[in-house]
Amino acid sequence: MKLTTLFTKATATSDGVQSRRSFLQQLGLGGLLASLAGFTYQSVRSLVPNVLYEPPQKFKIGSPAMLPEGVTFLEDKRLYVFKEAQTYHAISASCTHLGCTVKHTKLNQAKTVELNGEKKTINFEFHCPCHGSKYYADGTNYAGPAPRPLRCYKLEMSPDDGQLIVDMTNEVEQSYRLTV
Ligand code: FES
Numbered sequence: 001m002k003l004t005t006l007f008t009k010a011t012a013t014s015d016g017v018q019s020r021r022s023f024l025q026q027l028g029l030g031g032l033l034a035s036l037a038g039f040t041y042q043s044v045r046s047l048v049p050n051v052l053y054e055p056p057q058k059f060k061i062g063s064p065a066m067l068p069e070g071v072t073f074l075e076d077k078r079l080y081v082f083k084e085a086q087t088y089h090a091i092s093a094s095c096t097h098l099g100c101t102v103k104h105t106k107l108n109q110a111k112t113v114e115l116n117g118e119k120k121t122i123n124f125e126f127h128c129p130c131h132g133s134k135y136y137a138d139g140t141n142y143a144g145p146a147p148r149p150l151r152c153y154k155l156e157m158s159p160d161d162g163q164l165i166v167d168m169t170n171e172v173e174q175s176y177r178l179t180v
Pocket residue numbers: 095096097098099100128129130131132133144145146
């Protein structure tokens with residue numbers, strides 16, 4: 001074999017080793033950077049608490065004068081707010097069985113029921129579409145699997161701007177009324 005051929009082969013082999021070494025170096029560097037990025041992400045993420053941000057449970061719903069007489073359904077809050085002359089009260093639309101939204105249901109015929117020891121005539125009820133629970137107008141459960149009445153919440157007037165405030169952290173008796 002000629003000397004030049006031997007030299008060319010040796011150079012090619014040396015180039016192959018060189019490029020393999022450089023490839024392995026780059027691979028190692030890439031791995032190092034990737035693990036460094038992962039570590040940095042984990043470190044930063046650990047500074048952010050795992051908190052579930054819930055919507056506020058106490059909120060304004062506008063001026064009492066602006067509320068229409070009768071019932072108003074606040075869909076996003078799943079809440080029925082009632083205005084009867086000068087009184088206001090709020091009843092949750094969350095069924096006490098498994099939490100479906102109960103429907104305000106007009107009765108074809110008014111009926112007289114005993115609520116809080118008093119005979120009252122009602123012309124609507126709350127009906128749950130999921131498993132058939134039924135509640136009287138004041139939220140008392142009387143049919144289906146619902147284990148307890150619908151929740152009623154405290155209302156108050158904002159001292160700043162006179163708006164009605166619903167406080168869903170504050171459960172009240174079914175007979176509760178805010179008079180304005
Ligand atoms: S969720 Fe209302 S009856 Fe079951």
